[in-house]
Amino acid sequence: MDPSRRETSFFLGLGLTVAVVASLFFGMTVGVQRLGQRRARWVELRERLAQAEHQAQQRARPAEQTRLAANARDAAQFFVTPQDLSTVQEHLQATAAATGLQITFFPALAPEPPAQPLQGFEGCYQVIPLVVLVEGGYRELAAFLTQATAMSTPAVALRSATMTSGPALDGILKAQLVFETFLWIPRAVPKQEVPSPTLAAPPTSPAVITWGRNPFDERWSGPSQAEGLTLQGILWDAQHPTCVLNGAVYGAGQAVTGYTIVAILPKAVLLRGPKELLLAE
């Protein structure tokens, strides 16, 4: 072969070889890259499928679904919607009537975020304030507040209260009460694990407490005997009143069986000692 043709053939062959090797290398590289992508996608899909199958297996059975639905209904009863606020008013009206109080409702207010949200439930609920005016006796008001705040379908809590004695000073109270009802925000759940509620420390005194006097009642009234002292009479004189205690006559400032007579009033005697006593005729 002619040396010049031989040289040309050599370079042509070399160029062809380089082109074949380069295209093979390029094709294989792209192919391997695609294979890696496909494999990664398949692995990811397989994981998602396993997760989905796991979730599907956790789906409640029909009986369980019925129970869950019942639970959801029960839990939802604790909360109100602005539409069924009248139910709360009816409950409060009935409770007031049962405890002998007069009740007046103010117009219902719009839902608002709670001023002091329960710890852990921030952003989960709103409150609907309900302002009422009630008038009645001390014990009746206590019973009304207890029964009203014990309601749970829907729940009612006392936000604030202002109680004042009536003009007659006979212990009848007028109270402006602001109750709160609760509106759960749909699908809301606490952002963090809710701390388990802690019980308040029990009082150190005996659990059974009897009723004493109405502290709003300005009238001097009480029993005629207490702590071994018996009031047998009052000899009223605006300047020098005296009283008969346990058969003896005493004046203001005198001591009797550990008690000091603080004041002698037309119908009652006030004594102070280990505790305070009011003996009335």
Add this chain to the structure above:
Amino acid sequence: MTILGWQRPWVRVALGVALLAYVWLRVTLILYDRRVQQTEAALESLRPVVVQAVQERDSVAVVKAQQQFAAALKLRTVQWEGVFQQLSTALPPSIVLHAVSVEAGRLTLHGFLRYPPPEPQAYLARVSDELKHQGMLRDVVITVAPSDPDDPHVVRLELQGRLP
């Protein structure tokens, strides 16, 4: 091809190996494509069940939160009858209330003390101790106004405390 050495065995072997690798690559790619499609189809068929399961799980979480809220609120609820009872027994007859206000867990009593002793603060400290002892109030603070010269038998007072 003579120049490229086609007739040399190692060149043929190299080309054969390259061809085989290329075929293997294509076949594997096709297989993975099929697997991906099958898995996507399986996922799609599971979608409604998974959606339902997720909704159920969310609903369970909401119900649990609502139940916890109810329990927490119940614990925070003040037993008003007890508070009123304790107030009626702990306050001596010489203290008369004019107003009581409750706001954010704080109880404030406005009233007056009739026939105050020479040192009403010490006397009222005993009253506040009694209220604390009964577990009715914490952190009791009593403020006494100066006695009115026109009516020395009465001093105005304000009692503040935190409900337990």
